[in-house]
Amino acid sequence: MQPAGSVSSSSALSAPPSTESYITEPRPLPAWFVEVVLPIAAIAALFLVWEAACQFFAVPSYIIPAPSAIWKETSANPGNVGWHTLVTTKTVLLGFIVSALVSLPLAVLLTSSPLVAASVYPLLVLTQAIPKVALAPILVVVLGTSELPRVVVTFLVAFFPLVLSIASGLVSVPPELIELGRSCKANRWTELWRIRLPYAVPFIFSGLKAAIALSVVGAVVAEFVNADAGLGYLIQTSTAFFKVQLAWGALIILSIMGIVLFQIIVAVERIFFPWSPGIDKPPV
Amino acid sequence: MIEIENVSKHFVSRDRDRVAALTNVSISIRRNEFVCLVGPSGCGKSTLLRLVGGLLPVTQGRVVIDGQQVSEPRAETGIVFQSPTLLPWASVLDNVLFPLKMMKRVTRDSPNRAKSLLKLVGLDGFEGKYPRELSGGMQMRAGICRALVHDPDILLMDEPFSSLDALTREELTLELMRIWREQPKTVLFVTHSIPESVMLADRVVVLSPRPGRIAEIVPVQVPRPRQFGMEALDEFQRATSRIRQLIFGVERTTVH
Numbered sequence: 001m002q003p004a005g006s007v008s009s010s011s012a013l014s015a016p017p018s019t020e021s022y023i024t025e026p027r028p029l030p031a032w033f034v035e036v037v038l039p040i041a042a043i044a045a046l047f048l049v050w051e052a053a054c055q056f057f058a059v060p061s062y063i064i065p066a067p068s069a070i071w072k073e074t075s076a077n078p079g080n081v082g083w084h085t086l087v088t089t090k091t092v093l094l095g096f097i098v099s100a101l102v103s104l105p106l107a108v109l110l111t112s113s114p115l116v117a118a119s120v121y122p123l124l125v126l127t128q129a130i131p132k133v134a135l136a137p138i139l140v141v142v143l144g145t146s147e148l149p150r151v152v153v154t155f156l157v158a159f160f161p162l163v164l165s166i167a168s169g170l171v172s173v174p175p176e177l178i179e180l181g182r183s184c185k186a187n188r189w190t191e192l193w194r195i196r197l198p199y200a201v202p203f204i205f206s207g208l209k210a211a212i213a214l215s216v217v218g219a220v221v222a223e224f225v226n227a228d229a230g231l232g233y234l235i236q237t238s239t240a241f242f243k244v245q246l247a248w249g250a251l252i253i254l255s256i257m258g259i260v261l262f263q264i265i266v267a268v269e270r271i272f273f274p275w276s277p278g279i280d281k282p283p284v
Numbered sequence: 285m286i287e288i289e290n291v292s293k294h295f296v297s298r299d300r301d302r303v304a305a306l307t308n309v310s311i312s313i314r315r316n317e318f319v320c321l322v323g324p325s326g327c328g329k330s331t332l333l334r335l336v337g338g339l340l341p342v343t344q345g346r347v348v349i350d351g352q353q354v355s356e357p358r359a360e361t362g363i364v365f366q367s368p369t370l371l372p373w374a375s376v377l378d379n380v381l382f383p384l385k386m387m388k389r390v391t392r393d394s395p396n397r398a399k400s401l402l403k404l405v406g407l408d409g410f411e412g413k414y415p416r417e418l419s420g421g422m423q424m425r426a427g428i429c430r431a432l433v434h435d436p437d438i439l440l441m442d443e444p445f446s447s448l449d450a451l452t453r454e455e456l457t458l459e460l461m462r463i464w465r466e467q468p469k470t471v472l473f474v475t476h477s478i479p480e481s482v483m484l485a486d487r488v489v490v491l492s493p494r495p496g497r498i499a500e501i502v503p504v505q506v507p508r509p510r511q512f513g514m515e516a517l518d519e520f521q522r523a524t525s526r527i528r529q530l531i532f533g534v535e536r537t538t539v540h
Contacts, residue, residue, distance in 0.1 A: 176365040179339050183357045184386035198373045275373045275414055
């Protein structure tokens with residue numbers, strides 16, 4: 001007689017292989033869940049923990065206000081906050097557009113010859129070595145108290161990484177693609193237009209994503225120094241009057257602005273350049 | 285058709301030394317002949333191919349094609365590179381049409397010609413696909429179509445099958461022979477593989493390493509049309525063992 005256990009195990013061995021495999025593969029989650037629901041849930045969880053912590057530890061609202069208090073104060077005067085948001089958005093977008101318009105030809109110039117690169121590159125590094133916060137008041141003296149110095153500061157903060165990534169895209173074209181172009185009798189312009197620039201598209205978008213985030217930083221820095229409107233100005237004036245909730249509200253609006261603008265660029269890349277591999281996806 | 289006359293090529297390395305890649309190479313290639321270049325790594329096979337393609341200037345001597353000295357890339361030469369080098373942003377059809385577009389020679393009939401070439405290599409139905417949707421072998425097929433689209437009379441191939449798996453490689457070798465039979469061209473084919481060179485070539489040019497010199501030009505008398513299985517023929521054996529001797533030396537070709 002055999003123990004019952006061995007009988008059942010031998011019958012399991014003789015059973016035909018079922019559809020259930022020994023190795024259970026993790027079922028891939030749907031894209032909308034991973035890309036939309038999870039990020040939003042994570043941020044919502046952060047705010048819930050924040051709210052609960054503020055209530056539980058009774059944190060004074062002039063040190064860290066609870067999200068509910070921030071919402072109450074910020075939504076009290078939507079016209080005013082909306083106006084400041086609009087002003088900042090305009091500066092961010094103008095600075096970003098100028099960065100893009102300047103960076104593309106600059107990157108082409110930098111990669112055109114080693115001599116040009118050797119003479120232009122130090123100047124670029126110089127613009128990055130200057131602290132922008134220190135430069136901003138000087139620019140106001142030079143350019144006046146208009147929007148112009150704010151756009152210039154935004155541009156100076158945002159353009160450098162964009163130039164670098166476009167330039168690295170232009171020079172990372174595989175040599176065989178360049179030889180292909182030459183064997184098809186391409187001159188330098190057709191080579192740039194038909195091979196180097198399309199090849200650099202993923203790099204250009206990687207740079208644009210960095211530039212839009214930095215544009216928000218640049219615009220706020222400029223508003224701290226000289227402005228009569230904008231979210232940076234709002235943060236300064238409201239902290240000066242201990243309206244901390246409003247300052248936090250402006251901060252949150254700035255973050256949302258950064259995320260939305262970033263996502264717009266991601267969407268543009270996906271829609272217009274679906275073949276682009278997206279070289280800076282999160283490492284999963 | 286292609287006259288390589290006493291050609292030498294030197295490169296200047298980073299520390300300003302002159303490195304000789306090729307010295308005194310002379311070959312005369314007939315129209316519609318299939319010539320393979322074989323030799324160890326660094327013997328200048330690819331360099332010689334680029335000199336014929338006009339992608340590199342010669343240091344000494346000259347390359348003459350149809351009486352014209354080569355000084356720049358020639359429109360009637362097609363090149364297949366080691367990797368398929370398809371443009372990731374263009375469909376298979378646009379990739380094949382790329383040389384015509386670059387040379388502004390697109391006509392109303394060009395898409396049809398491209399499609400019939402794709403059909404010739406078994407890629408019909410893939411015109412609208414993007415390169416990343418294709419396997420390595422299919423990408424290489426599309427790359428071959430691209431090199432043929434402007435109906436060149438010379439085809440330069442730089443180790444085109446070296447990145448493919450062994451089965452795909454044999455398949456493409458047969459396909460290349462079929463294309464060459466249907467659309468005869470002068471082919472200069474660089475390879476590391478001795479059997480591949482003997483299977484394909486009318487003559488195999490064996491280069492010696494550093495600096496590259498012609499060790500010997502081995503004629504291959506294996507009858508055409510060729511197919512796998514002909515490796516057993518005496519002539520095939522004679523040619524491969526001769527090439528092996530030239531590359532490794534007589535004493536190193538036998539295992540003791």
